[in-house]
Amino acid sequence: xxxxxxxxxxxxxxxxxxxxxxxxxxxxxxxxxxxxxxxxxxxxxxxxxxxxxxxxxxxxxxxxxxxxxxxxxxxxxxxxxxxxxxxxxxxxxxxxxxxxxxxxxxxxxxxxxxxxxxxxxxxxxxxxxxxxxxxxxxxxxxxxxxxxxxxxxxxxxxxxxxxxxxxxxxxxxxxxxxxxxxxxxxxxxxxxxxxxxxxxxxxxxxxxxxxxxxxxxxxxxxxxxxxxxxxxxxxxxxxxxxxxxxxxxxxxxxxxxxxxxxxxxxxxxxxxxxxxxxxxxxxxxxxxxxxxxxxxxxxxxxxxxxxxxxxxxxxxxxxxxxxxxxxxxxxxxxxxxxxxxxxxxxxxxxxxxxxxxxxxxxxxxxxxxxxxxxxxxxxxxxxxxxxxxxxxxxxxxxxxxxxxxxxxxxxxxxxxxxxxxxxxxxxxxxxxxxxxxxxxxxxxxxxx
Amino acid sequence: xxxxxxxxxxxxxxxxxxxxxxxxxxxxxxxxxxxxxxxxxxxxxxxxxxxxxxxxxxxxxxxxxxxxxxxxxxxxxxxxxxxxxxxxxxxxxxxxxxxxxxxxxxxxxxxxxxxxxxxxxxxxxxxxxxxxxxxxxxxxxxxxxxxxxxxxxxxxxxxxxxxxxxxxxxxxxxxxxxxxxxxxxxxxxxxxxxxxxxxxxxxxxxxxxxxxxxxxxxxxxxxxxxxxxxxxxxxxxxxxxxxxxxxxxxxxxxxxxxxxxxxxxxxxxxxxxxxxxxxxxxxxxxxxxxxxxxxxxxxxxxxxxxxxxxxxxxxxxxxxxxxxxxxxxxxxxxxxxxxxx
Numbered sequence: 001x002x003x004x005x006x007x008x009x010x011x012x013x014x015x016x017x018x019x020x021x022x023x024x025x026x027x028x029x030x031x032x033x034x035x036x037x038x039x040x041x042x043x044x045x046x047x048x049x050x051x052x053x054x055x056x057x058x059x060x061x062x063x064x065x066x067x068x069x070x071x072x073x074x075x076x077x078x079x080x081x082x083x084x085x086x087x088x089x090x091x092x093x094x095x096x097x098x099x100x101x102x103x104x105x106x107x108x109x110x111x112x113x114x115x116x117x118x119x120x121x122x123x124x125x126x127x128x129x130x131x132x133x134x135x136x137x138x139x140x141x142x143x144x145x146x147x148x149x150x151x152x153x154x155x156x157x158x159x160x161x162x163x164x165x166x167x168x169x170x171x172x173x174x175x176x177x178x179x180x181x182x183x184x185x186x187x188x189x190x191x192x193x194x195x196x197x198x199x200x201x202x203x204x205x206x207x208x209x210x211x212x213x214x215x216x217x218x219x220x221x222x223x224x225x226x227x228x229x230x231x232x233x234x235x236x237x238x239x240x241x242x243x244x245x246x247x248x249x250x251x252x253x254x255x256x257x258x259x260x261x262x263x264x265x266x267x268x269x270x271x272x273x274x275x276x277x278x279x280x281x282x283x284x285x286x287x288x289x290x291x292x293x294x295x296x297x298x299x300x301x302x303x304x305x306x307x308x309x310x311x312x313x314x315x316x317x318x319x320x321x322x323x324x325x326x327x328x329x330x331x332x333x334x335x336x337x338x339x340x341x342x343x344x345x346x347x348x349x350x351x352x353x354x355x356x357x358x359x360x361x362x363x364x365x366x367x368x369x370x371x372x373x374x375x376x377x378x379x380x381x382x383x384x385x386x387x388x389x390x391x392x393x394x395x396x397x398x399x400x401x402x403x404x405x406x407x408x409x410x411x412x413x414x415x416x417x418x419x420x421x422x423x424x425x426x427x428x429x430x431x432x433x434x435x436x437x438x439x440x441x442x443x444x445x446x447x448x
Numbered sequence: 449x450x451x452x453x454x455x456x457x458x459x460x461x462x463x464x465x466x467x468x469x470x471x472x473x474x475x476x477x478x479x480x481x482x483x484x485x486x487x488x489x490x491x492x493x494x495x496x497x498x499x500x501x502x503x504x505x506x507x508x509x510x511x512x513x514x515x516x517x518x519x520x521x522x523x524x525x526x527x528x529x530x531x532x533x534x535x536x537x538x539x540x541x542x543x544x545x546x547x548x549x550x551x552x553x554x555x556x557x558x559x560x561x562x563x564x565x566x567x568x569x570x571x572x573x574x575x576x577x578x579x580x581x582x583x584x585x586x587x588x589x590x591x592x593x594x595x596x597x598x599x600x601x602x603x604x605x606x607x608x609x610x611x612x613x614x615x616x617x618x619x620x621x622x623x624x625x626x627x628x629x630x631x632x633x634x635x636x637x638x639x640x641x642x643x644x645x646x647x648x649x650x651x652x653x654x655x656x657x658x659x660x661x662x663x664x665x666x667x668x669x670x671x672x673x674x675x676x677x678x679x680x681x682x683x684x685x686x687x688x689x690x691x692x693x694x695x696x697x698x699x700x701x702x703x704x705x706x707x708x709x710x711x712x713x714x715x716x717x718x719x720x721x722x723x724x725x726x727x728x729x730x731x732x733x734x735x736x737x738x739x740x741x742x743x744x745x746x747x748x749x750x751x752x753x754x755x756x757x758x759x760x761x762x763x764x765x766x767x768x769x770x771x772x773x774x775x776x777x778x779x780x781x782x783x784x785x786x787x788x789x
Contacts, residue, residue, distance in 0.1 A: 016466070018464060018466070019464075173464070245780060245781070249780075255780055255781050255783070256780075256781050257781050258779065258780075258781035258782050259781075260781065327456075328456060328457050329456060329457050329459070329463065330456060331461070331463060333461075335461070335462060335463040335464040336461060336462045336463075336464070337461050337462070338461055338463065339460075339461065340456070340457070340458045340459055340460070340461075340463070341456065341458075342456075342458055343456070344456075356463075358463065368465070368469055371469075371470040371471075371526065371567070371568070372565075372566065372567055372568030372569065373568050374470055374473075374528075374567060374568045374723045374724055375568065375723050375724050375725075375726070375728055376473070376723040376728075377674065377723070377727075377728030377729070378468070380728045380729060381730075384780070385779055385780035385781070386777040386778065386779050386780055387779060388728070388772075388776060390728060409779040409782070412779055412780065412781065412782075415461075417461050417462035420462050420465075421462045421464065421465060421466055422466050422468065423465075424466075424468040424469050424470050424472070424473055425470050425568075426465065426469070430460075430461075430462070431460050434460060
């Protein structure tokens with residue numbers, strides 16, 4: 001399928017246009033966040049096996065020191081976000097609502113907090129060495145999915161990648177972390193790209209940026225190293241363009257086969273902040289101790305883009321920036337795909353790209369009455385993977401799960417929420433699909 | 449803590465909505481119908497006003513009472529039955545006996561909408577169901593027209609309007625033929641400007657094409673109407689009737705006449721586009737529009753009736769589920785396996 005063009009800018013077909021709400025933070029430079037009195041570093045911050053702690057209670061650690069090692073290939077290392085004392089290695093609440101193993105770390109109050117460097121991994125290293133270094137640096141997808149980056153970069157025998165896409169789309173409303181990273185850390189991004197090109201063997205790199213970040217695109221174009229083979233592509237603003245499947249459609253006109261991998265179409269997509277981390281950490285032999293997070297939303301008083309230590313408790317974070325008295329919802333990520341925080345005792349992880357807090361008034365619009373489906377077709381026009389959400393919604397209401405999966409491709413839904421966003425009847429479509437998918441997975445697991 | 453010990457709400461994403469709501473969409477359709485409704489009252493005076501009022505009241509009351517009888521909250525607040533009432537009134541001859549107007553309204557909403565389960569579940573456009581029943585039951589009354597802009601239209605009523613139920617209506621000498629009937633039965637063409645502006649006889653709301661288009665364009669601009677449906681109807685009518693006209697201009701009316709006469713404009717803009725009864729896929733909408741256009745022209749040209757828009761749309765409503773199924777788009781990645789190499 002040919003990529004769509006409107007006004008000369010590429011994009012994918014369908015999708016929605018939520019209010020961008022980025023103006024309040026997009027111009028604010030990244031600022032360092034202070035250390036909380038107690039950092040709680042979960043050992044499950046990524047998709048895959050929990051990391052295994054290598055520190056004990058009462059042990060003193062230095063900032064950047066490894067505190068947990070990967071448990072197998074589908075796992076990564078964890079590093080101390082601060083120099084301090086390991087208080088406990090115990091369970092802690094997580095965004096999923098489950099308790100997960102975590103390291104409780106009390107930073108030394110008077111410490112200079114210098115970062116301990118490890119063994120650098122130079123660009124001249126072999127692809128295998130670079131992959132091992134990325135795993136050891138604890139790098140996961142910072143766009144939100146937190147998939148271990150080194151797993152994605154491991155190209156199996158017989159496969160090849162021709163195009164590396166660096167994802168600076170940031171289509172989620174409110175969030176401006178990638179925007180700031182592109183403006184302030186372009187050198188790290190290009191260093192990261194060199195590592196990624198080396199590992200994947202791709203010949204070409206495309207940095208994808210939406211038109212609402214024209215300044216970032218301009219800056220990247222100006223600083224683009226002349227020896228790199230690639231380009232910066234400005235895309236039309238549309239949600240969910242940051243989903244890699246949509247990006248492949250928009251940029252390359254290629255579709256990832258259902259249940260396949262991007263490798264099947266010889267492409268690989270990596271978030272721009274993740275790329276910057278690779279470029280920053282590997283030459284110094286460091287691991288991830290902090291990340292850039294947009295703290296925003298109508299309930300936040302001092303909105304901004306902050307470099308926040310991993311493990312910072314949500315309660316400390318919100319108290320530091322100040323929130324309105326009538327705050328009633330906090331989510332990690334943006335409002336389209338972000339997960340609601342079940343409590344303020346959870347902490348910031350590598351996958352947290354934003355913290356958005358809403359007040360009662362901002363939440364009102366989602367309390368509207370539910371009407372019957374009037375077959376307006378808005379959801380059909382919105383769904384980026386061409387499902388029929390209206391029909392799926394009706395099937396889900398009557399729990400016809402096998403019809404949903406076998407005839408109507410339920411499992412291809414990646415839960416972007418565009419259907420629920422546009423539905424004038426306020427039918428909780430994507431919410432029903434999530435429940436249906438969970439039920440299908442459960443019954444499959446039960447059958448196996 | 450900062451939120452004073454209040455509990456946080458936990459919901460799953462998305463946490464924002466587009467702001468579109470069924471009642472706002474329906475209310476805007478009502479707004480879009482107001483110009484043509486006002487013109488109908490202006491053109492047909494008291495008779496137009498009474499026809500539209502009785503049509504609206506009978507539809508709204510029927511829905512309200514059925515909801516009450518079913519022990520459910522009334523749904524008239526979603527504005528959809530207001531649209532039905534207005535559209536139904538606009539499709540009627542302004543001199544139709546009022547008891548027939550009321551009967552058709554009750555039947556249209558009760559049989560065409562409530563019986564199926566209310567808003568969203570009706571297969572057919574309720575306004576057209578009511579009209580179709582009247583067309584079958586009272587063929588003469590449904591094809592007796594008074595001309596618009598009569599001198600005493602604001603002070604007197606046509607004799608037929610106040611006919612007692614179940615008695616045959618009497619007509620004044622002033623009934624006249626619609627442009628379509630003139631063409632069908634005496635091959636007499638009407639000036640295009642008269643058609644567009646509405647200086648003709650016909651149903652209350654089908655006379656002023658310009659005001660109907662205006663309302664439609666407003667809804668399309670607000671993304672509350674699927675533009676593909678009227679576009680497909682107009683294009684198909686133009687091409688099909690144009691081809692016939694080229695073959696024999698004395699037997700087949702010109703495409704411009706076909707577009708601007710009868711209920712085509714109102715039907716294409718406001719009734720075929722009823723979201724509940726029209727397809728959801730883009731290709732489905734084009735096919736649906738083309739089908740309605742072809743059936744309309746076939747009935748107008750070769751059928752026994754001078755007008756066929758109503759039956760064409762009802763047929764379109766009936767095949768909508770099939771159109772949706774046949775035109776379902778290929779899911780992302782479904783065809784990727786072969787293309788991947």
